[in-house]
Amino acid sequence: MNATLSDQEFELFKSLIYQKVGITLDTPKKTLLVSRLGKRLRELNLSTYKDYYDRVSAKGGEEELTKLLDLVSTNKTDFYREPVHFDFLRDRVIPEMQTTKTLRIWSSASSSGEEPYTIAMTLSDAIFDMHRWNIKILASDISTRVLSKAASGIYEDERVSQLPQDLVKRYFLRGNGKQAGKVRVRPQVANLVAFRRINLMDPTFPIRNPLDVIFCRNVMIYFDRPTQAKLMEKFFKYLRPGGYLFIGHSESLQWIEHKFTYLKPTIYQKPEA
Numbered sequence: 001m002n003a004t005l006s007d008q009e010f011e012l013f014k015s016l017i018y019q020k021v022g023i024t025l026d027t028p029k030k031t032l033l034v035s036r037l038g039k040r041l042r043e044l045n046l047s048t049y050k051d052y053y054d055r056v057s058a059k060g061g062e063e064e065l066t067k068l069l070d071l072v073s074t075n076k077t078d079f080y081r082e083p084v085h086f087d088f089l090r091d092r093v094i095p096e097m098q099t100t101k102t103l104r105i106w107s108s109a110s111s112s113g114e115e116p117y118t119i120a121m122t123l124s125d126a127i128f129d130m131h132r133w134n135i136k137i138l139a140s141d142i143s144t145r146v147l148s149k150a151a152s153g154i155y156e157d158e159r160v161s162q163l164p165q166d167l168v169k170r171y172f173l174r175g176n177g178k179q180a181g182k183v184r185v186r187p188q189v190a191n192l193v194a195f196r197r198i199n200l201m202d203p204t205f206p207i208r209n210p211l212d213v214i215f216c217r218n219v220m221i222y223f224d225r226p227t228q229a230k231l232m233e234k235f236f237k238y239l240r241p242g243g244y245l246f247i248g249h250s251e252s253l254q255w256i257e258h259k260f261t262y263l264k265p266t267i268y269q270k271p272e273a
């Protein structure tokens with residue numbers, strides 16, 4: 001069986017995905033959708049894309065919808081990706097919080113966990129009296145698949161092969177036996193991070209205390225401008241005055257309306273009250 005995806009069906013998926021996650025699929029993505037969904041159709045023994053669409057959009061289709069979102073989203077990430085933000089944490093944010101010794105950081109599209117664990121390692125390296133601090137790192141993503149990978153804290157060796165060896169020793173345990181070729185984030189780092197599923201399209205987020213820093217890197221690029229603007233408004237609300245927002249290096253707030261102060265490329269601040 002070789003199902004074809006008509007333009008009309010593509011439009012159906014496109015608006016469903018836009019409505020649920022804010023991701024805009026442009027026409028070149030049609031080929032990607034066909035190749036990724038074709039396999040899923042065969043696994044489910046469905047003969048048309050419309051059958052699949054009906055299944056994911058029907059009541060009770062949430063679980064399959066999560067799988068569909070996994071197929072269309074990109075989860076690429078790395079430890080210490082775009083290091084300017086971790087340097088900024090160390091050199092500016094931590095010194096500012098020395099008096100209160102509290103830090104609330106949200107990695108809002110955390111993918112498989114490399115970003116929030118890098119935040120935790122940066123803090124552990126820079127703060128000598130960690131036991132006296134109240135630190136919470138919330139890591140969230142829409143994809144349950146990447147979140148469970150993240151929560152396991154287990155990675156293939158090569159994911160850390162480019163990092164300084166003394167850092168790997170400090171923050172990872174090497175697997176042996178069945179776990180040979182893998183590393184696991186040490187509990188002292190893993191315990192600083194809490195994972196949960198949050199869709200950035202939700203009107204409100206399950207966050208009670210004002211945040212000091214929000215990482216929203218390499219996800220906005222998939223959203224259109226009105227969606228980005230709405231997200232910036234929500235982030236503004238959840239940050240404390242003086243709190244920081246980090247975005248990805250190929251992203252910019254230049255073309256959207258927002259209330260943040262620009263500090264330097266990819267780093268923004270909520271003005272002090």
Ligand SMILES: C[S@@+](CC[C@H](N)C(=O)[O-])C[C@H]1O[C@@H](n2cnc3c(N)ncnc32)[C@H](O)[C@@H]1O
Nearest residue numbers: 021075076077109111142143199200217218219
């Ligand atoms: C390319 S990864 C970025 C990972 C990390 N922030 C980094 O810069 O290395 C993008 C992540 O955004 C997630 N994502 C896409 N749409 C989302 C949404 N509406 N809400 C929350 N996460 C979303 C994807 O599942 C994916 O894991």
